[in-house]
Amino acid sequence: MSEQSALKTGFTLALIAAICTALVAVTFHFTKERIAANEKALLEQSLQPALAGVVYDSSVSESRLILPPPHDLPGNEVAIIYRVFAEDKPVAALFVVSARDGYSGAIRILVGVDFDGTVTGIRILQHRETPGLGDKIDSSRSDWVFQFDGHSLTNPEVSGWSIRSDGGEFDQLTGASVTPRAVIKAIRETLLYFNARRDEIFAPPASGEIE
């Protein structure tokens, strides 16, 4: 290839690269607002089910605390706490924590707790448990996660927070005990954390980080 044709080839390549980049940039420009709105709506929508019966007037997604690891909540990934207020008084908190001891990777769990430490709802945000067995922890697959609603660490006592075959008070899943055991353990630890550090959680201003 002569020097001139090499230059020409390089120019063609650069031109096509520029056109392709422009195409992506234009698409990004026209979709970015919708994508941001979708993400925020998804977040608020995914948090809502864990706040059954809680009356609040604050924007949940804006009262976020981010806890980088290491922290005392279950899991060794970033944990998130959303604080929920009504007329500037704390009414509930949402925890996003991970259970590490599931069957296949981390299980991301959303735990809703009202100010008195009673569970207002549990949802599984992310998991890779076996389809048809462990995936029944997902609220779209079975009612299993609803059994925790209304319970707290005094109902049953801490020792009762495990599956029945381990001497606890909660149902397991047919054919899967590793997954429910991991989820219940994470919930129990989250409730213990909330009871011990409630005032600390609600103390910081609207959004920020705590130790």
Place this chain on the structure above:
Amino acid sequence: MNTGSFVERMQAGLWKENPGLVQLLGLCPLLAVTTTLVNGFGLGIATLFVLTLSNALVSATRRWIRQEIRIPIYVLIIASLVTCIELIFKAWFPALDRSLGIFIPLIVTNCAIVARAEVFASRNPIGVSIADGIGMGAGFAALLMAIGAFRELIGQASILSRLDMITGGEPFNGFSFADSGLLLAILPPGAFFSLALAVALKNHMDRKRQAPRGRSLSRKRSKSHQ
């Protein structure tokens, strides 16, 4: 290569040279996402769009592109198109985008697309290249949907679950026929079994059609490389 008319390209894509059944290309997404009909449809449509547009662009620019730099240019064109499709999915079908996950960006690596750019679009006029893209894309999408529907029926004993990911609205768990299905169909081995059954079925149908003209057959397994 025989170019032919629009109808011929559609026949080739949907049946004779079906990228999944005959060329056995793009098996990674094919095997990974076909756990439900809706998932198969989503990835099928995305692939169809990318394939049609990439064929159109490659064919339109074929006179200016030197042999030596054609592969980087195909990669550029396909990667940009896939990024655009991904953004569009995120904006208008967020649930479907979450369900397909990494397999939307991974359309880039679907060798069926580079293969069509290389063997067809770079050598043929734009009109017939678009027809080829639509035919091949439709063939791939049809196979994804067929395998998705089959695995969903056997594995979950339901059909059209999560249709809301396309139409929007309330979560819809599909029409269910039984409490649970044969789990194997949803797990990865089920994907291989389903594809094997589909290929076998196609070969059987071809053989039956050709049977009156003699028993010996030379299957045209033209390109079976990945």
